[in-house]
Amino acid sequence: MTTGSAGDGWQQSLQAGPLIAAAVVLLAASVATVAVHRLRNPRRRHGLALWWRLRLRLYPGAGFARRLELYLHYGLPAARKVVRHARPSLRGWWKRHLVPHHEIALFLGWAQGWIFRMRTYATFEDGVLCLAPQKEGKTAHLAGRILDAPGAVIVTSIRDDIVGLTAGLRGEHRRVHLFNPDGFGTWASTVRWSPVDGCHDQATALRRAAHMVAAAETGGVSDEGFWTNQAAMVLASLMHAAALERLTMEQVYAWALDEDPTPLKILARPRPGLDTDRAAALVRRYHTLHVRTRDSIFLTLRQVLRCMDDPAIARMICPAPGEGLDLDDLLRRRETLYLIAGDDVSPAIPVLFTTLVAEIHHRARQLASRRPGRRMDPPVLFVLDEAPEVCPIPRLPGWLATAAGSGLVFVVAGQSHAQFRQKWGPEGARTIWNNAKAKMLFGATSDPEDLKTMSELCGEIALPYWETSVDGSGRRLRTRRWENVPVLPPEQARRLPTWRALVLRRNATPTIVRIEQIWKRADYKRWRKNGEVPLPPQKPSAPTTASSSTPLELPAIRRGPRLARPWHVRHTNPDDDHQ
Incomplete structure (x- = not known):
């Protein structure tokens, strides 16, 4: 009796097994259908939505550059063609192919792929314009370009976090200077400069x-x-x-x-x-x-x-004769100069920064005129972060047009196109826009004009769809038609994930890249752990009694694994603070 009951239960279980499996399959299919419906792009009618494709590091979709075009127009082949005349010291074929990529191009980010990641670059003759709202990764991207620069670097910024991210590594090989006349942040100025020096001419x-x-x-x-x-x-x-x-x-x-x-x-x-x-x-x-x-x-x-x-x-601008910053040495020795302003920019800061950067630009042009090819080799990099606020150089539109022939590379960054129109006027802002051959436009902006511009630059594509109709006899007919849709609609441009940017270079098809996060670089991780690195001195807690003629030096500061500098304390979670 007991044996028979057990056998009947086993048979019932075997009969119910297929029903349970079928229910599980139907449930999984329903969940997958709902998920696909939510993840798909309603404008494209097929495939994943752009946000998910970017998160999964897939090809963004029709209308964006594919791998072959990325290689030809955004890859190193285009940069090597430019380097043949942009850097006379690398004219040999083998030199251009053996040197590191940062010696011949500006890294913009990874376009797509998990294993075979497509790296995108701008050449040394492409001025780069970065438009990004706050906390979208602009500082992290600019910090990487500062570390990679083979020549002298001039940096303007509205905060001193970029100094903490890059000064140590830059100072391992060349001297680092800091001009912080407002005394903003953690670090004091290490140099002074007088606008009067050299005015005997x-x-x-x-x-x-x-x-x-x-x-x-x-x-x-x-x-x-x-x-x-x-x-x-x-x-x-x-x-x-x-x-x-x-x-x-x-x-x-x-x-x-x-x-x-x-x-x-x-x-x-x-x-x-x-x-x-x-x-x-x-x-x-x-x-x-x-x-x-x-x-x-x-x-x-x-x-x-x-x-x-x-x-x-x-x-800061009244040093004794002979104690001011030597601009020629700065350029010849490939040193780095940071010009730091506070969040509440003093009206005097744009005047000083504009004059100093303009004079460095003039000296670089003078030095380039006496070198092979009439170029600075390696090129001088100008990273003008928050340029409309802290360094509104009146002649910047013209500089971008002539910089390529002198070995000067400009990376100009701001928060929106409206900032540039306010400082340089509509015509000047348009000239800056046109002369910047590579543009990086980050998402999360709420400016309708910027979103519309991003969408219009990407253009439209024709996509097929089936139209159903009924003829006179009642038969249903399906006709294939084509519809023009934006490659990047404004609402999708606004929803670009953090650490992503739309990139347009010259006449190439646009692409979307994942920008570099400096704290994930191997050299930055190594620097964080150990080593003696020259850094700007900390600001004294009390006023010093040093005379105005005392020269300011860059001391070597020893840091062990547990010793944190002031910016390390503030930025315990860099992913949050440097977005």
Whole structure:
């Protein structure tokens, strides 16, 4: 009896097994159907949605560059063609193929793939424009380009975290300098620079004064163009007089405020080999102008020289003769210069940064003119992060057009295209946009114009679909038709995952890349663990009694595995802080 009951239960289990298996299969099919429905792209009607394709590192979809085009237009072959004339020292075929990739190109990111990842590059003749909202990975990308740069690097930033990420590794091979006139963040300035140095040449004085006046905010003055020109000429004459007597910006500031006759006396002295008559005439004319005219010029000069109101900033730009930053050595020795501003940018900072970067650009062009191919080899990299806010160089649109022929590489970064229109005007912003041959546009922006621009640059593609209709006899007919749809609709451009960016280079088909996260690099991990690396000194907790003529040095700081620097304490989770 017991044996029979057990046998009946076993037979019932065998009969119920197929039913349970069928139920499981139906449930799995239902879940898969719902999942596919949620994951698919409604505009494309087939395949996974773009967000999921990017997360899974798959080909983004029709309309984006495939692997062959990535290799030909975004890969190293295109960079090697440019390097043949962009770097005269690498003209040999074997040299171009044996050197590391960062010696011949700018890495942009990985386009697709898990095992065979497609690396994308911009050449040294492509100016790069990065538009990214905050916390979308822009800083991490720029830090990687700083570490990879084979030549001198000039960096502007609105925060000092980029110094903590890159200064140690850059300092292992070349000297690192920090210019932080506002005293923002953890690190103090290691160098000072005077706009007066070199102004014994009248052309240098005119050039620097023009950049200083153009970068100052003088929007409240009527007939702004006329007064800025007059102020630039007067300021150039005062700086020329100060340079002749080896004075500093402190004297220039005093002369501008008090209409001191001292500069006129200095310029009136006979000097063999120098013609100071024109500068003296400008100062004399300024002193004899009608009081209202002179006041208008004075207001413009007051805006330009407001940096002297802050004693800390004034000290940074008034070094003793011979103690200022040597720009030629900076370029020849392939050193790194960081120009750091605070979150609340002082009105004086754009004036100083614009003048200093413009002078470095001029010196680089002068050095390049005397080298083979009239180029800097290796090229000088200008990483202008938050350029519209801290370094609004008036001539930047033109620089991007001529930089490729001089061995100068620009990576210009901002938060939106509206920032560039505000600082350079519609025409200037359009020129910057056109002259930047490689563009990296990050997602998560809410600006409809930027999203529309991203969509329009990617274009449209024709996709097939079936249209069902009924004829007169009641038969159902299926007709294949084609529909034009955007490659990257604006709503999908906004939803690009973090660490992803739309890349467009010259006339190549667009692609979407996964950018580099610097803290995942092998060299950065090695640096974090051990080694002696030259870094900017920490700011003293109390005011020091050192004289203004004491030179600032870069000490070697020893760090063991457990010793954390101040930025390490702040950035315990780099994935959160550097997005």
